[in-house]
Amino acid sequence: MTQQACTGIILAGGESKRLNNVEKSNLLVGDKRIIERMMTVFEKLFSEIILVSNHPTSYLEWNAIVVKDIYTKRSSLTGIHSGLFYTRTDHAFIAACDTPFLKMDLVKVIVQHVESGADVVIPRTEVGIEPLCAVYSRRCLQTVQNALEQNHLKIRDLFNKLNVKEVPETVLRKMDSGLISFFNINTPDDLEKANRMINENGHQTASS
Numbered sequence: 001m002t003q004q005a006c007t008g009i010i011l012a013g014g015e016s017k018r019l020n021n022v023e024k025s026n027l028l029v030g031d032k033r034i035i036e037r038m039m040t041v042f043e044k045l046f047s048e049i050i051l052v053s054n055h056p057t058s059y060l061e062w063n064a065i066v067v068k069d070i071y072t073k074r075s076s077l078t079g080i081h082s083g084l085f086y087t088r089t090d091h092a093f094i095a096a097c098d099t100p101f102l103k104m105d106l107v108k109v110i111v112q113h114v115e116s117g118a119d120v121v122i123p124r125t126e127v128g129i130e131p132l133c134a135v136y137s138r139r140c141l142q143t144v145q146n147a148l149e150q151n152h153l154k155i156r157d158l159f160n161k162l163n164v165k166e167v168p169e170t171v172l173r174k175m176d177s178g179l180i181s182f183f184n185i186n187t188p189d190d191l192e193k194a195n196r197m198i199n200e201n202g203h204q205t206a207s208s
Contacts, residue, residue, distance in 0.1 A: 006111050006135065007092040008046030009083035010038055011076060013053040013069065023055065025097035027191060030198040034100045034185070035059070041104045045111075046093070050086055052079040075153040076132060077144060084141045096132040098184045100194055105175040110167055111135055119162035123182070125169045130182050131155040 012025045012035060025035040039062055042049050049064040056066040067086045069078045080094055091114055093107060106123075113121045114135055122134040132155075143161050147153070172179060185191050 005089060005091070006046060006114070007048045007050060007083075007087040007089045008042040009050045009052065009080075009087065009092045009094045010035070010042065010064075010097050011079035011083070011094065011132065012051045012059060012097040013055065013079060023053075023058065023097075024185060025053075026058070027098075027185060029100040029185075029191070029194045034097060035062075037100050038095065038097065038102055039064075041102055041107060044104060045107060048088060050083050050092075052082045071148050073148060073151070073153060075148075077148060077153050077155055077158075080136065080155070081141065081144045081148060084136060084138055084144065087138060089138070091135050091137050093135050094132065096184060098186065099133065099181065100185065101180040101183050101197070102133070103176045103181045106133075106172060106181045109171060109175050113165060113167050113171075115165065117163055118165040120159065120164045122159075122164060122166055123169075123172050124166040125172065125179060125182070127182075129156070129166070133182060 013023070026033050029037065051059050051062065051064045051066045052069065053059060053066060054068050056068060059066045065086065067082055069082050070085060071078045071081060076096065083092060083094055093111055095102060110121055110123060119137045119140050120134055123130040140162060143158055147158060183194065185194055
């Protein structure tokens, strides 16, 4: 499947008490906000982009559809539900807003692994699966909604109800040798490490 047949969704509403309640997408890594870094990738890949945020006016500068959560439960699953609800394509690549080093080639290879019958296409490394850097079919919407209504908020619990295709680490490393696309920021230490990576590695942490 091509990227143009897929919507790009960024879950942009994440806040962190450990980061002074700042929206993660607006954190500066190097001289750019994370949302800028991610949109650089998404704008090159997807004709439709959806940002899920409960502070939509923070994202008016971007050429994207900005939507709010439909359910009020604080969970990434809520964001997945809203993104899939509003998407107009059969599949969507969904990423969290705290991954500053997401590489375009890695996104491409995940999307290219979409096949008929697969509800989810998800990367797997030796650390485990990456549910917030994966493709979801819109067929997942009802399953996700059922989980939210039953207060089952763990994304991984969905997968025994869905047809899941994994993209192995050997394939992923061909596109991102250090797997830095999966580096995410949850704490001040993570933010410090990200900036250190920029200073030390420069172009190797670029999105392209």
